[in-house]
Amino acid sequence: MLWGIITLLVAFFLAPFARKTLPRLFLAGLYVVAAMFFLNELFEIESPLYYHFIPQTFALFDFSFVSDLLSMMFACLITGTGAFVMAYSAFYIDADEGPRFSTLISFFTLSMLGLVLSNNLLGFFIFWEFTTICSYFLICFDTTDDDARKSAWQALLITAFGGLCLLCGILILGGIGESYDLLQFRLPQDHPWMGPAMILIFLGVFTKSAQFPFHFWLPNASPAPAPATAFLHSATMVQAGVFLLFRLSPFLSSHPYWSAILVPVGLTTSLLAAFLVILEKDLKKILAYTTISALGLIVYMIGKNTPESYYVAFLWLIAHAFYKAPLFLLAGNIERYSGSRDVTTLAQLYPRMKGSLLVAFLGLFSLLGLPPTLSGAVKNVFFNFFGSTPTEFFSLIFIFSAAGSVGFTLLFIFLKNNDEPKIEGRFFDDEDDPALLWLPPLAALIIPFMIGIRFGAFSEFIRSNLGPSLGLDLSGVNTHADNHRLEIFSVLTIFFVSIFIASFGQQLRSIKLRMLTWNRAWDFCFDFFLRSAKFIFAKIQNQRIELYVLASFAFLIFLLALIPGVEFAIPLLSLNLPLVTPFEIALMVSVIFAALMALRAETNLSALIVLGVVGFGIAYFYLINAAPDLALAQFLVETLILLLVVLTFKDLPKAKYVHSRNEQRGLFLVISMIVGLFAGTLTFLASSGLRPKTLTRYFGEKSVGLAHGRNVVDVIVTDFRGFDTLGEIVILAAAAVGVASLLKKRKAKKEILS
Helix, strand or coil, X not given: CHXXXXXXXXXXXXXXXXXXXXXXXXXXXXXXXXXXXXXXXXXXXXXXXXXXXXXXXXXXXXXXXEECHHHHHHHHHHHHHHHHHHXXXXXXXXXXXXXXXXXXXXXXXXXXHHHHHECEHHHHHHHHHHHHHHHHHHHCCCCCCHHHHHHHHHHHHHHHHHHHHHHHHHHHHHHHHCCCEHHHCCCCCCCCCHHHHHHHHHHHHHHHCCCCCCCCHHHHCCCCCHHHHHHHHHHCHHHHHHHHHHHHHHHHCCCHHHHHHHHHHHHHHHHHHHHHHHHCCEHHHHHHHHHHHHHHHHHHHHHXXXXXXXXXXXHHXXXXXXXXXXXXXXXXXXXXXXXXXXCCCCCCCHHHCHHHHHHHHHHHHHHHCCCCCHHHHHHHHHHHHHCCCHHXXXXXHHHXXXXXXXXXXXXXXXXXXXXXXXXXXXXXXXCCCCHHHHHHHHHHHHHHHHHHHCHHHHHHHHHHHHHHHHCCCCXXXXXXXXXXXXXXXXXXXXXXXXXXXXXXXXXXXXXXCHHHCHHHHHHHHHHHHHHHHHHHHHHHCCCCHHHHHHHHHHHHHHHHHCCCCCCCCCCHHHCCCCCCCHHHHHHHHHHHHHHHHHHCCCCHHHHHHHHHHHHHHHHHHHHHCCCHHHHXXXXXXXXXXXXXXXXXXXXXXXXXXXXXXXXXXXHHHHHHHHHHHHHHHHHHHHHCCCCCCHHHHHHHHHHHHHHCCCCHHHHHHHHHCHHHHHHHHHHHHHHHHHHHHHHHHHHHHHHHHC
């Protein structure tokens, strides 16, 4: 596994320099080498192996990888499909855009590998979001296309919303299971937060894998280049949600929500997408709907929650990935030649696209599920296990027939005659259907034929190794279909129904179903959200700083009121207060007097001086109460603020303070007193020892052992809260860059005016 990752890292660092065809083919060769490494480890799997890259003393974020059938099979699919896509893009993507496309694909490949190999849920989520970002840039790869930018924005919003839900679900599961490491997960199924956590995780899965009601973003991603759609939206990224269901099934499948949600959502998605395939005209969108239908069927099988259903779902996932990516590459060839993706206008492609016709013919075999393809063998197992009830049988017939009709549609647009002159493409002017554009999808389609011929050995390998990954006993699962009459009947039925749907598809596509226009619903909701946000922020962002402070204080009071044990009627006199010295009383009076003087300041300089007195007075409190490090930090901050503000006085406009009206002063005074009362109450509670000092004891005990530091404050900031500190530094750096940019722009504007 490690050598495969290193090989792809090399490909990633070389991608920005791969401008010409030969270097990009070399990148494809590196993908093949990485696939060989993962394939070799796949065949050597005996039990799941775990690789830890961060010491396990960091219990929450243990950056670890797992090697089992589930992760290695996905790794082989990702790198294998990536090899064909990279080879195809070497001739499909223009040389000027080649480095950018290769870099994005390489980064996406590494992100997907991190996703499928991660054993820690937090690490899994990081790679999950990386794939979302890569998808956005690949969908709007053509930055001049308005539709591409709109589709990319839609996909980003939907999948990012799902990612946020997934993060919340992961945090809840981590709190319940007391770890984010799947190896150490112990989830009590009767915990009251299990239900909300599962719903949040399912939302992340449904958005990523384009399940109802979030299915519409995937067909809208068709403006992406053909290699990108083949890689992201058929064989890898959209299967990330399904992968997560497989990975979490040992921990969540016993909960009632598992089947109650996945079964109806999966079946609804699969049937709806199969119906929309019949009504769609755009070739890429047709293939996208077949992807959604296949993923819905996988989610339905997982929701059935039986050993047979997991076995069949995993087989179907592999079969779908093998044949769908080549069909998207074929769609790219057709679009390059004809300049169109509208199947109602495409015709007479055969004379100049003979190689692509062969790809379409092999794709028809896979879409129909005919022997000896892998999809044909898996389809027979489908009907063997799940074709017993009439509802299930006819649902499967309709789903497979709708997919098969796509294959016949591809043949029809190659072979049918059209009296109107065809649109000449800009790519095939010198050569009829270049072999380097149909050989990669043809080679990819031959693989499922080879596996289908040896399906017995392949299915036995999957059955014997999938069980340990999912925590199931698959020894009793029959790997072959034994109902041959049902097999023959289903094949014939799907064959004739597919011909019927494809033959009358043009008439069916003329039907206008406004109730199914999900894009209109999305546009309405998005516009409503923007208008609402504009209205609300127009009321909030009113450029009155006193109202901003008032709102902040009011929200602070609300948060403090939620703390258990904090009440207004706390008998403060009964607390064991420390002895106060006369110096401390004088210092406190000085600070209070300076704060009151700040309210009456008439100039910037006077306000700055009295506020400095407040800051230095608080620093002295730190100093006399055995906190010299805090006092030093306070002295430095106050000194720097004084110097910086004084230096900026020369650029500030001369302004006189305008004090608030009497009624506003009263309101501000009441709010300030309430905030002060709450803050003082919490301070007295903390100093009187009424609260258990668990954090103090924990940090005091762990600072030396874990972080090798004796200054507890420094250890907290740099180690225990290292990510928080890093985030604060990033925010301050971003703010500094923004301020510098504004000042530079202002200076440039002055120079222009002068």
